[in-house]
Amino acid sequence: xxxxxxxxxxxxxxxxxxxxxxxxxxxxxxxxxxxxxxxxxxxxxxxxxxxxxxxxxxxxxxxxxxxxxxxxxxxxxxxxxxxxxxxxxxxxxxxxxxxxxxxxxxxxxxxxxxxxxxxxxxxxxxxxxxxxxxxxxxxxxxxxxxxxxxxxxxxxxxxxxxxxxxxxxxxxxxxxxxxxxxxxxxxxxxxxxxxxxxxxxxxxxxxxxxxxxxxxxxxxxxxxxxxxxxxxxxxxxxxxxxxxxxxxxxxxxxxxxxxxxxxxxxxxxxxxxxxxxxxxxxxxxxxxxxxxxxxxxxxxxxxxxxxxxxxxxxxxxxxxxxxxxxxxxxxxxxxxxxxxxxxxxxxxxxxxxxxxxxxxxxxxxxxxxxxxxxxxxxxxxxxxxxxxxxxxxxxxxxxxxxxxxxxxxxxxxxxxxxxxxxxxxxxxxxxxxxxxxx
Amino acid sequence: xxxxxxxxxxxxxxxxxxxxxxxxxxxxxxxxxxxxxxxxxxxxxxxxxxxxxxxxxxxxxxxxxxxxxxxxxxxxxxxxxxxxxxxxxxxxxxxxxxxxxxxxxxxxxxxxxxxxxxxxxxxxxxxxxxxxxxxxxxxxxxxxxxxxxxxxxxxxxxxxxxxxxxxxxxxxxxxxxxxxxxxxxxxxxxxxxxxxxxxxxxxxxxxxxxxxxxxxxxxxxxxxxxxxxxxxxxxxxxxxxxxxxxxxxxxxxxxxxxxxxxxxxxxxxxxxxxxxxxxxxxxxxxxxxxxxxxxxxxxxxxxxxxxxxxxxxxxxxxxxxxxxxxxxxxxxxxxxxxxxxxxxxxxxxxxxxxxxxxxxxxxxxxxxxxxxxxxxxxxxxxxxxxxxxxxxxxxxxxxxxxxxxxxxxxxxxxxxxxxxxxxxxxxxxxxxxxxxxxxxxxxxxxxxxxxxxxxxxxxxxxxxxxxxxxxxxxxxxxxxxxxxxxxxxxxxxxxxxxxxxxxxxxxxxxxxxxxxxxxxxxxxxxxxxxxxxxxxxxxxxxxxxxx
Numbered sequence: 007x008x009x010x011x012x013x014x015x016x017x018x019x020x021x022x023x024x025x026x027x028x029x030x031x032x033x034x035x036x037x038x039x040x041x042x043x044x045x046x047x048x049x050x051x052x053x054x055x056x057x058x059x060x061x062x063x064x065x066x067x068x069x070x071x072x073x074x075x076x077x078x079x080x081x082x083x084x085x086x087x088x089x090x091x092x093x094x095x096x097x098x099x100x101x102x103x104x105x106x107x108x109x110x111x112x113x114x115x116x117x118x119x120x121x122x123x124x125x126x127x128x129x130x131x132x133x134x135x136x137x138x139x140x141x142x143x144x145x146x147x148x149x150x151x152x153x154x155x156x157x158x159x160x161x162x163x164x165x166x167x168x169x170x171x172x173x174x175x176x177x178x179x180x181x182x183x184x185x186x187x188x189x190x191x192x193x194x195x196x197x198x199x200x201x202x203x204x205x206x207x208x209x210x211x212x213x214x215x216x217x218x219x220x221x222x223x224x225x226x227x228x229x230x231x232x233x234x235x236x237x238x239x240x241x242x243x244x245x246x247x248x249x250x251x252x253x254x255x256x257x258x259x260x261x262x263x264x265x266x267x268x269x270x271x272x273x274x275x276x277x278x279x280x281x282x283x284x285x286x287x288x289x290x291x292x293x294x295x296x297x298x299x300x301x302x303x304x305x306x307x308x309x310x311x312x313x314x315x316x317x318x319x320x321x322x323x324x325x326x327x328x329x330x331x332x333x334x335x336x337x338x339x340x341x342x343x344x345x346x347x348x349x350x351x352x353x354x355x356x357x358x359x360x361x362x363x364x365x366x367x368x369x370x371x372x373x374x375x376x377x378x379x380x381x382x383x384x385x386x387x388x389x390x391x392x393x394x395x396x397x398x399x400x401x402x403x404x405x406x407x408x409x410x411x412x413x414x415x416x417x418x419x420x421x422x423x424x425x426x427x428x429x430x431x432x433x434x435x436x437x438x439x440x441x442x443x444x
Numbered sequence: 445x446x447x448x449x450x451x452x453x454x455x456x457x458x459x460x461x462x463x464x465x466x467x468x469x470x471x472x473x474x475x476x477x478x479x480x481x482x483x484x485x486x487x488x489x490x491x492x493x494x495x496x497x498x499x500x501x502x503x504x505x506x507x508x509x510x511x512x513x514x515x516x517x518x519x520x521x522x523x524x525x526x527x528x529x530x531x532x533x534x535x536x537x538x539x540x541x542x543x544x545x546x547x548x549x550x551x552x553x554x555x556x557x558x559x560x561x562x563x564x565x566x567x568x569x570x571x572x573x574x575x576x577x578x579x580x581x582x583x584x585x586x587x588x589x590x591x592x593x594x595x596x597x598x599x600x601x602x603x604x605x606x607x608x609x610x611x612x613x614x615x616x617x618x619x620x621x622x623x624x625x626x627x628x629x630x631x632x633x634x635x636x637x638x639x640x641x642x643x644x645x646x647x648x649x650x651x652x653x654x655x656x657x658x659x660x661x662x663x664x665x666x667x668x669x670x671x672x673x674x675x676x677x678x679x680x681x682x683x684x685x686x687x688x689x690x691x692x693x694x695x696x697x698x699x700x701x702x703x704x705x706x707x708x709x710x711x712x713x714x715x716x717x718x719x720x721x722x723x724x725x726x727x728x729x730x731x732x733x734x735x736x737x738x739x740x741x742x743x744x745x746x747x748x749x750x751x752x753x754x755x756x757x758x759x760x761x762x763x764x765x766x767x768x769x770x771x772x773x774x775x776x777x778x779x780x781x782x783x784x785x786x787x788x789x790x791x792x793x794x795x796x797x798x799x800x801x802x803x804x805x806x807x808x809x810x811x812x813x814x815x816x817x818x819x820x821x822x823x824x825x826x827x828x829x830x831x832x833x834x835x836x837x838x839x840x841x842x843x844x845x846x847x848x849x850x851x852x853x854x855x856x857x858x859x860x861x862x863x864x865x866x867x868x869x870x871x872x873x874x875x876x877x878x879x880x881x882x883x884x885x886x887x888x889x890x891x892x893x894x895x896x897x898x899x900x901x902x903x904x905x906x907x908x909x910x911x912x913x914x915x916x917x918x919x920x921x922x923x924x925x926x927x928x929x930x931x932x933x934x935x936x937x938x939x940x941x942x943x944x945x946x947x948x949x950x951x952x953x954x955x956x957x958x959x960x961x962x963x964x965x966x967x968x969x970x971x972x973x974x975x976x977x978x979x980x981x982x983x984x985x986x987x988x989x990x991x
Contacts, residue, residue, distance in 0.1 A: 150770035182771040259667035266672030374989040441906035
């Protein structure tokens with residue numbers, strides 16, 4: 007299925023709405039092409055590509071809603087979806103938290119689509135995999151990697167006049183390279199909207215270098231260390247902080263942002279004053295979607311300013327109840343950094359640990375946002391400004407809230423896991439035990 | 445491979461916060477549609493034969509066909525409100541072939557003779573295209589064709605026969621019970637799954653299976669606003685390979701444990717557990733913070749199941765051992781050389797761990813796996829020694845097995861089947877021993893109940909587990925509740941510290957409903973049976989922090 011144009015999508019939505027009998031009806035159409043290739047042990051395991059389109063209709067009677075979906079666009083099929091959604095809605099229980107559908111919205115035109123990504127074909131994926139495997143074949147290494155790409159569109163419209171259209175694309179590539187004897191392992195990961203920014207061979211070379219440099223790691227005592235977190239590692243923890251900034255759970259007293267005695271910690275300075283976090287759908291390196299999860303126009307929002315909590319997520323229901331404006335969740339966050347390069351940070355470190363990534367991160371205590379997890383695929387000891395030797399992996403128990411009060415330095419933000427995150431140097435990071443895992 | 449039609453279950457705002465963060469596949473349907481019987485077996489056989497014949501005439505040397513209808517009903521409530529009711533159906537066919545010694549897979553939701561013919565042709569074309577990159581041809585362990593057979597989960601109450609209103613009434617009464625007993629918030633959910641799978645292969649199998657699973661669960665939270673503190677207690681239910689009869693709450697299936705705790709074997713009283721949970725959540729607000737150090741741990745089956753899952757189940761998956769999961773889930777410390785040595789001491793002499801897909805009421809229970817292999821039980825660890833892995837047809841020869849273990853699974857018709865964890869269970873102790881008798885012998889210990897925070901490294905050496913409830917044991921007695929407890933250990937060290945296992949009267953199943961593996965990720969459901977077990981001298985840390 008080709009990507010529908012705005013005009014084509016609008017025509018279908020209007021047609022579906024003309025069939026509707028419910029109090030309120032919303033239609034969303036999404037579709038596109040996705041492809042992937044997976045390899046391990048230096049050979050391709052699976053690869054595939056598919057095209058799909060889905061029409062979803064939400065029908066509402068009073069506060070009762072129902073959803074139905076379908077994959078065909080002819081008139082009879084569209085009518086069936088509407089009838090099914092209306093039938094399901096009539097049988098549904100009332101949702102006391104239901105909010106009426108939004109009327110016309112003024113959505114920004116975001117640039118989250120790349121024709122280059124839409125042009126990916128099976129040959130491109132096979133070449134990316136072979137380029138990546140080639141790096142390993144020539145270095146007595148073993149590669150396991152995965153690439154997934156998507157190019158498609160979303161259109162939404164409702165009986166109150168809301169309409170939006172967006173084309174989007176994404177590519178995710180990750181690679182683990184291990185030494186043949188299993189004593190070293192390296193990892194690298196990239197995500198972009200435009201595949202032309204991805205060079206699978208170069209990314210694999212980074213993983214391969216880490217694999218070779220991490221062989222025969224030495225054990226050092228767990229404890230509190232100054233750590234230098236590469237953007238992927240920093241993102242592993244900071245995305246968890248961003249995910250937990252929900253106002254309702256804070257108001258209900260069950261969040262790290264709940265205030266003793268009631269209310270939230272909105273406005274309180276919780277972090278180092280160098281911490282500034284925002285989202286911006288128009289940022290060229292992290293283009294967002296035109297509307298957020300609440301259906302409202304995406305806009306630039308400051309979440310943390312000079313270490314103080316500036317905004318939290320308010321659903322339309324909770325905002326209405328609290329008498330404030332709703333604030334939707336962003337596509338990704340931008341964490342302002344500093345000017346130091348990773349090399350500068352290492353040079354300026356007397357004793358510390360360089361971390362490539364974290365793994366198997368799980369919440370330990372939601373009260374303090376304490377998480378546990380392990381370092382993986384490239385952990386190195388730094389002394390007197392130089393990487394001295396690879397070290398065995400550590401388990402950590404740490405809260406991103408505590409971590410953001412222990413900032414030593416930050417570098418230039420880079421795209422990591424759908425966010426823009428700087429490399430960070432953090433003091434007193436808590437490693438609680440050693441792992442033999444490679 | 446097809447992109448799925450994902451439906452976000454968190455559509456009603458708050459849902460995602462207290463319910464598992466995941467996505468559900470399939471098209472929304474009305475509850476009535478879940479009782480529609482679907483295609484007759486004769487129709488499925490005719491369609492499957494089109495795939496088998498097409499693939500063969502296009503050059504396939506092996507073909508299997510899975511015509512799958514996957515039905516889900518998931519209900520979500522919080523306090524007095526219904527948050528979401530999701531009824532979904534997903535129907536289609538997946539065709540897997542070997543051509544030129546290489547796997548090829550294709551799937552379609554066009555389950556017509558034409559659609560299936562095209563899909564089979566695509567599968568063969570993909571296999572041939574991939575054969576250029578193939579280093580070694582696929583070797584399949586032999587399977588005797590099963591002929592035409594049918595099997596279904598032995599349930600007495602089909603969950604889809606129970607009106608939705610009755611299920612909602614149950615969940616809202618659970619919530620009311622929790623709130624009446626001091627809970628500040630409560631979320632309760634009911635997950636019901638029915639897989640209607642028709643498998644046919646060029647080995648001469650036509651296997652029709654109708655599989656049911658159910659999981660009632662809740663999360664109760666108590667908030668002390670003036671102190672700015674909150675604590676939660678989750679349900680002590682287990683997801684089961686059962687029908688709605690699991691919710692009968694039969695007294696005969698209750699196990700009365702220490703500290704007034706009730707656990708549930710094959711029948712669950714959800715309201716009773718919610719009352720206990722509310723009291724526990726409140727008690728946790730004032731529980732004593734643990735002093736870190738070495739403790740003897742007494743681990744309840746509702747807790748130990750996850751430790752078994754992470755530290756035995758996953759490391760003994762042969763695809764992990766071989767490196768196929770290196771870029772995602774990881775590899776394994778339990779390498780082939782350790783197994784070949786024949787004396788790798790995984791645990792103490794007491795430790796006997798078996799794999800199966802045959803235990804009654806378990807999540808793994810099925811007659812045949814997703815490549816038509818009859819399911820069975822086999823030993824993984826015998827008297828503490830590593831003796832086997834989990835292997836499917838194209839892996840059996842690697843570990844000198846003449847047949848597959850029968851643990852191949854795909855989570856949908858459009859997912860390619862691969863090696864998934866069967867039930868992995870610790871055999872009960874041979875000598876008569878109750879939990880109370882076990883606790884009497886512990887001088888300094890902690891009794892841990894329920895599934896909590898869990899994390900383990902990518903080769904399954906180092907782990908850290910929390911729980912739902914922690915009780916301090918001093919000089920053979922439980923003296924009170926503890927908080928901020930997590931234990932850290934190394935898999936081999938931990939299982940070698942296994943000192944006592946309660947007898948079969950204490951044996952019960954723990955389960956996990958959404959175990960993830962593979963890229964693109966697939967889920968599967970798996971049970972782990974055990975009796976309460978004692979581990980000596982395990983390192984316990986304090987997880988309390990100030991922010």
